[in-house]
Amino acid sequence: MTTQLAVDAVGVTKAFGQVRAVDDVTIQVAPGEVYGVLGPNGAGKTTFLRMLFGLIRPDAGTIRVFDKSWDSDGVGVLDGVAGFIESPGFYPYLTGRQNLEGLALLDGGARPGLVEEVLEVVDLTDRADRKVGGYSYGMRQRLGVAASLLREPRLLVLDEPANGLDPAGIRDMRALVKRLAASGLTVLLSSHNMDEVEEICDNVTIMNRGGVAYHGSITDLRAMAPDPGHLLDTNDNAGARALAADHPGIEVERAEDGLTVVGQEAADGLTVVGQEAAVAAYVADVVRSGIVLRVFTPTRTPLEALFFMLTDQEVAA
């Protein structure tokens, strides 16, 4: 007996003129799974999700959602499916509550109390009676999640849910998605942020220029990932670099100008790539030799580095 997939998209292709936005993409999501579709901007993630929702017709391939397809079931494909594409759109002249009540009408009505319930989930109860025109971007994103939950979905599709949010908003949105995922809901999440996907997802498809660059589990992806990179800056970088000869497990190179590290730019220093234990032993040696450490900070996670490699983007370190 085969398990019914939440999403079974096979060989999906969509071109806009000469540009193949999605090129022969296959994505299969099992029920209860938290699945990430990752890729840089323009990789084709949103176009794929729009096809899943029936907003765009694929040129080739099939998309089945809980074993229903647009060709045979029409809008019935969306039974048990909810989510939003890019930033969710609402009517600015209506309040948050009125928007939700209206959207519930398009779902055949919501059971009593559900609107209040979903407003509480996204922490918008206090602002529900304000017009959406006055909402911040983050509040609209949360209202988008509330509008999705109103459908009491089995599959939640979120397209870049943290996009455009400030750090606090990103933290809140990730926490919300994690809570939803932990409750057993199938989640299909698109993102251009490896951290976000790594934190939440079980399996991932990495898209690049419309095609699939990687497809598999996060665990397998980690196994493929290169060693983590660090930026090291000392009062004697030449001396520190010379010490690397005693540590064969690591690579130490002069950092390129303008190397970006978390929260700052370093014009000078060394990049140190290697397993954490080997890097730690090397840094300990540097300190023991009397060299003063000015900066020692990670520049990328291994998965980030792999993501950049898979998507042909410039690798920072």
Next chain:
Amino acid sequence: MTATSTLPTTAPVKAGTPGRPGLGATIRWELRKLRAQHRTKAVLLGALLGPVPIALVIHAQGRPPKDTLFGRYATTNGFALSLLILGFAAQWVLPLLIAVVAGDIFSSEDTHGTWKTVLTRSASRAQLFTAKTVTAVGFAVLTLLVLSASTIASSVLVGGHQALTGLGGQLIAPSTALKLVGASWLTTIPPTIGFACLAILLSVWSRSSAVGIAAPVVIGMVMQLVGAMGGVEALRPFLLTTPYEAWHGLLSAPRFTGPLVEGLLTTGAWAAVTLAVSFALLRRRDITGG
């Protein structure tokens, strides 16, 4: 385990299948949006109050506009005054009032980026199209009825309700005149629906409210110009503005209703074609933006 039972909700949100909205529910949603918009209220208020100052101003003219249909009696007879306003309203006021909603009802979804919101619920494109069309056409008819009632009432109050001199020179008793004037206004319902359908097409096609609202007015004026030109008599029956003149037959002696029937057919054809094209455009459209 329920889908979101671990969420901090007062009651667990259970995974289920959303129901299918009926057409009534989809129309209710459109009506809710309409009620919340200031311009909807402004149009209805304009239709209700606008005729009052117009009737007062025309009635106060020392020299009546004799070169206009019923203009000769407009300053002395309320029925004639209301028919004069009808002739004027049909030129561009009605297409404009209609288009404020019909020319915006589809394109506003593009403006607000809400196509992706409504099309990811349980209503099909066909349902949404039907609901929006019914709402826009319903609003157009309601606006026309309000404008008619207000114009007739204010004209009669300002100009009086004496017997009306018809287009054949016949004298029409006040009670009959009232019915004929009311019927004359009602004969503009079909072309009004036709213009609403045209505005819907322009709204769907252009995805721009400015085009959806302004273009029907411009097209209406061009049609009137074409209708007034010599040598294009064969074209006149097919113009959407021609049925706006069908009421003339009701005030003639003897009365004739041929233009009313022709107007119905013309309007029906315009409505069928514009709505069919509109639906085809919407059904086939890839929603790549809003």
